[in-house]
Amino acid sequence: TEMGDYLDAIEYSMRSQNISKEIGDKMSESKSYGILGSAFSNLGDLPKAIEYFTISLKLAEELGNKSTIAANLNNIGRIYFGLNQPKKALDYYSKALVISEETNNQLLKAAASSSIGDCYDLLNDQTKAIEYRTEGLRIRERIGDLKGMGYSLDNIGLTFLKSGNFEEATKCFTRSLSIREEIGEKSAVATTLMNFGKLYYETQDYRKCIEFST
DSSP, X not given: OHHHHHHHHXXXXXXXXXXHHHHTOHHHHHHHHHHHHHHHHHXXXXXXXXXXXXXXXXXXXXXXXXXHHHHHHHHHHHHHHHTTOHHHHHHHHHXXXXXXXXXXXXXXXXXXXXXXXXXXXXXXXXXXXXXXXHXXXXXXXXXXXXXXXXXXXHHHHHHHHHTTOHHHHHHHHHHHHHHHHHTTOHHHHHHHHHHHHHHHHHXXXXXXXXXXXX
């Protein structure tokens, strides 16, 4: 079972972490703590997940391993965002963005920018939400990340919808739908169609709302 897999991951990572600590291999120890953080996160034990991601982060900082530092910052940010603590999440995502710029990691920069936009959206700062989400979209366009582009466009569209800019929301959802149909991402296509349903509900086009929501 899936839960069994996570419990196995915890058991083996604990053993790996103990051995790494004994022989002074901080890199492997940091990775083991990161795996433990992910396993506990998937099991829903978020305080434990934050604890292990933080230990992994500190070890990575001691080693100066920027990719592992950034991964842990993103993971902790994601948990705080899920806990509806956008200000705390923003702090971690902002640090990840700085590292992405230092290392010229475009994938990470796109993810961090988008996540910062998500935080501002939750904080009801629509201007900054659009700014950061659009920056994430531009990077994904440059590197040809179609799946990421669909995600970005949907989120930008939702921000425009929230702020009452229905024309821009329509443009974003239309482009997102085209991309998602092109790459055959069925669950994502369904999400975008639902977003069209929300749009048509807000514009009181109830016939189209029903059409796109069913």
